[in-house]
Amino acid sequence: MIRFLLIRLVRALVTLFICVTAVFLLLRVSGDPAAILLPPETPPAVRAEISRSWGLDRPLIEQFGLYLKAISQGSLGYSFTDNRPAVDVVVESLPKTFLLGSFALTFALLLGLPLGIIAALRHNTSIDRGVMALAVFGYSVPIFFLAILLILLFALSLRILPSAGSATWAHLVMPVLTLGLPLAGRIARFTRTSALEVLGKPFIRTARAKGVRRLGVILWHAAPNAAVPLLMYLGIEIGAILAGAAVTETVFAWPGLGRLLVESVAVRDLPVVQAAILVSTFIMVVSNLTFDIFHAVLDPRVGAREWSAS
Amino acid sequence: MTSPSLVSGDTPKKIESRIPWLIRLSIAWLILMIVTALAADVLAPYSYKTQDLVARFKPPSWLGGNEKYFLGTDQLGRDILSRTIYAIRTSILIAIAGTAIGAMIGTTIGFIAARMRGWVDQTLMMLVDAQAAMPAIFLALGFLAFFGNNLFLFILMVSLDGWERYARLVRGLVVSEMTSEYIRAVEALGSKAPRIIFQHILPNIAASLVVQASLNFPGTILLETSLSFLGLGVQPPGTSLGLMLGEGRRYLLNAWWIAVIPGLVILLTTLSMSLFGDWLRDRLDPTLESRR
Numbered sequence: 362m363i364r365f366l367l368i369r370l371v372r373a374l375v376t377l378f379i380c381v382t383a384v385f386l387l388l389r390v391s392g393d394p395a396a397i398l399l400p401p402e403t404p405p406a407v408r409a410e411i412s413r414s415w416g417l418d419r420p421l422i423e424q425f426g427l428y429l430k431a432i433s434q435g436s437l438g439y440s441f442t443d444n445r446p447a448v449d450v451v452v453e454s455l456p457k458t459f460l461l462g463s464f465a466l467t468f469a470l471l472l473g474l475p476l477g478i479i480a481a482l483r484h485n486t487s488i489d490r491g492v493m494a495l496a497v498f499g500y501s502v503p504i505f506f507l508a509i510l511l512i513l514l515f516a517l518s519l520r521i522l523p524s525a526g527s528a529t530w531a532h533l534v535m536p537v538l539t540l541g542l543p544l545a546g547r548i549a550r551f552t553r554t555s556a557l558e559v560l561g562k563p564f565i566r567t568a569r570a571k572g573v574r575r576l577g578v579i580l581w582h583a584a585p586n587a588a589v590p591l592l593m594y595l596g597i598e599i600g601a602i603l604a605g606a607a608v609t610e611t612v613f614a615w616p617g618l619g620r621l622l623v624e625s626v627a628v629r630d631l632p633v634v635q636a637a638i639l640v641s642t643f644i645m646v647v648s649n650l651t652f653d654i655f656h657a658v659l660d661p662r663v664g665a666r667e668w669s670a671s
Numbered sequence: 672m673t674s675p676s677l678v679s680g681d682t683p684k685k686i687e688s689r690i691p692w693l694i695r696l697s698i699a700w701l702i703l704m705i706v707t708a709l710a711a712d713v714l715a716p717y718s719y720k721t722q723d724l725v726a727r728f729k730p731p732s733w734l735g736g737n738e739k740y741f742l743g744t745d746q747l748g749r750d751i752l753s754r755t756i757y758a759i760r761t762s763i764l765i766a767i768a769g770t771a772i773g774a775m776i777g778t779t780i781g782f783i784a785a786r787m788r789g790w791v792d793q794t795l796m797m798l799v800d801a802q803a804a805m806p807a808i809f810l811a812l813g814f815l816a817f818f819g820n821n822l823f824l825f826i827l828m829v830s831l832d833g834w835e836r837y838a839r840l841v842r843g844l845v846v847s848e849m850t851s852e853y854i855r856a857v858e859a860l861g862s863k864a865p866r867i868i869f870q871h872i873l874p875n876i877a878a879s880l881v882v883q884a885s886l887n888f889p890g891t892i893l894l895e896t897s898l899s900f901l902g903l904g905v906q907p908p909g910t911s912l913g914l915m916l917g918e919g920r921r922y923l924l925n926a927w928w929i930a931v932i933p934g935l936v937i938l939l940t941t942l943s944m945s946l947f948g949d950w951l952r953d954r955l956d957p958t959l960e961s962r963r
Binding site: 372375376379380383384387388497498500501502503504505506509510512513517600601603604607608611612622623625626627629631634635638641642645646649 | 797798800801804805806807808809810812813814815816817819889893896897900901902903913916917920923924927930931934935937938941942944945946949
């Protein structure tokens, strides 16, 4: 298992390295980084000085070394709009996104898991088909359209929820629904598939034959085995939550990472864009790694399989 | 395995060979969208730019609006029906181009990885993993920020959604095809690599590729409409379904139809494509894993 985790760690580092390299190359390809990353009104003398300190007159490979060093020290330039370190601006937006994301995920699990399990247990009935319809809806509905429908319903017709801002808990309801409902659909679908697969396994039949009650089979034999793939699936969904947050936060004026990224792109505040992309890549890679570790701990076969495969 | 199991296996198959009504509806809607996209100039009663400032914020004619405007007008008195028709053209064509480019890039990379193996394969698959770890919309936002916005670049951005899925799929399929008897026979007969790829392997994996493309298409539409909705994709005076929705968002209180009509079109299109894609997968390629 140690070996498995090491392989995963190396892969995570490689992924991070590729993303950092991609951003570095993008900056170089799109023009003079000093011109891009410094505010337009910077005096030429200051610009030249900064160019030198970034090593822009040196060979590309040396520049890359300096770039990596700067990133490891967390210095990614200053925001054009308020002159604060770009990393600080990004880090300040994280708690709000974390709050929104975790609530949305919790909501989606509370709704999606039971629906998926019920659908699997009532396989090929109208309940099953209803859940599947919800799931298809879940990955087809545009998040921004769902947001607008919710605003029309809760803010403009019923007038019970605020449509923008983050001052109170009531402000959290619509963003969580927007992000959580499609996710619930996808989780329900995945849970159903996963549960159906496990319920068809011989050990379930053995448990039933031994006289274990239906509920016991579901809770003690099926659930732990169906949980493992689901956990891996949630690791993938973290990316979808971050992507969805970009739209959701913008619509509801929720001051998180997604809205920051979109607004920075709109005004071309490139240091902040760069920092936001690197930070979100870091979050994705770390969360994928965490889910991998969970997976290996919960399912001892994983380490062994990786071992025999490599 | 004797006749009884064959008989019981036959009956459900016969039922399956009929196309379910939901799938028929989906196909009908998709055909309508494609026809609308191709014949937008003929179908639209007005230009998407024509303003009628006297008739601003008119509700759809069947809700007591102006007789001239079936789906109402927007904040500049532009006909929503005409704008939706032109927006369908923009969004559908961008999504088709994006899907095609993404499929080509991914397929090529998959073929290269499978043919070369070794370190080339490893490097390409690391790129695939890196892309899979990163939502396409973030990458697209980065590109737009660094390079600015133009239509060509925008289509390229949209094609980024899912290339890694084609690459992984094609690599796996080609690797398994390469070991099959018939390829070894063709190789023994002296066929060169390009001939093997285009004449033998590609036709055999085409069904899986079509299924993958149909499953990817909704994501591509959503990426384009999301970016346009955020004001970072198609720019005015152009029009796209996402852009209409983004503009209409400001007038929800007194003119909900500006946002809701293009929104419904997007929803019905992605929904139809998802249903159609799922059905196609079950029909053509039961071995392909469920997408999510």
